[in-house]
Amino acid sequence: MSEPGSASALMIRDEGAVRLITLNRPAALNAFTAAMLAELRQALADAAEDAGVKAVLITGEGRAFSAGQDLADPMVAPDPTGKPRDISRQLDEYYIPLALQLRAMPIPTVAAVNGVAAGAGANLALGCDIVLAGEGASFIQAFAKIGLIPDCGGTWLLPRLVGRAKALQLALLGDKLKAAEAVSLGLIARAVPDAELMSEALATAQKLAAMPSRALAETRRLIDQAMTLDFEDALRVEALTQGELGFAHDYSEGVRAFMEKRAPEFKDR
Ligand code: T3D
DSSP: OOOTTSSOSEEEEEETTEEEEEEOOGGGTTOBOHHHHHHHHHHHHHHHHOTTOOEEEEEESTTEEEOSBOTTOTTTSOOTTOOOOOTHHHIIIIIHHHHHHHHTOSSOEEEEEOSEEETHHHHHHHTSSEEEEETTOEEEOGGGGGTOOOTTTHHHHHHHHHOHHHHHHHHHHOOEEEHHHHHHHTSSSEEEOGGGHHHHHHHHHHHHHTSOHHHHHHHHHHHHHHTTSOHHHHHHHHHHHHHHHHTSHHHHHHHHHHHTTSOOOOOOO
16 A cells, blocks of 8 residues: 555556556545645646547545545644644645546546545546446545535536435435446446446446547537536537537548548547
8 A cells, every 4th residue: 555655646557548547545445645636636647648548547446446535634634732724725736626637638537436435536536527336336425424515526516417406415414325326316327247347447448548539528528518508609619619620630530431431540639
């Protein structure tokens, strides 16, 4: 296990064009320290800049995806005298940039939730484009139990994903939500047998990696943006974006490859 300030709290490797990032503090259920959050931001930035990487897959080592903020991290834990710290600093410096970065990745992101995902761990997973979970995995909005509100995008994501009533149920009660129920609520895409999670998640990420990155990133952007647009404005933003994509390499290549009955070679970012 890695500890803050020592070895890496992430394991990173490539599977073809997929960058696999594994949260790696299993003894603390992959809870986030400030150092780990900084590493994760760097890992996402590296993936975004590497033209050979076409999708990111995030998972956790051991029996958890992530238990959220490490409550023992000196950055947030009350000092030895019990004096509280300003935990908004942790959000400003780490979680907000991380959540924004994830939302603006030029390539698709997949979460493979291999066990419990609590607090910021749950909302980081839900911030990925496609969320797969093992049948034994669970999601917990753990914040209220320690006197906090859902952060890392939770207040924005939850009502959009499951509606206000279920969002409030999950956030206020902080109950454990099993993977199958998360699927039926529309919170995540799929639940699969635990033993098949990584192969299924990798296959999904590899499928996305073979697709036109720029079109996928624009699709995410427009779907997020459409939440606050009326129908006509959404149609106009679609037309504007489609016009731009129409001049890009990947559209010509996609059409040519279709006509020539061959696999396309996409390259736009
Ligand atoms: O502070 C700020 O910056 C604001 C931002 C906040 C963002 C947040 O994420 S707030 C929410 C923080 N997370 C939690 O409150 C969840 C706390 N953890 C749990 O409720 C439970 O651990 C789980 C439900 C996730 C799993 O339960 P269980 O019974 O399977 O495992 P466990 O025995 O509780 O935990 C195993 C070990 O992991 C244990 O350590 P030990 O006793 O074996 O040495 C436990 O202390 C450690 N651990 C689990 N969660 C955290 C943690 N250590 C530090 N921070 C954690 N969040």
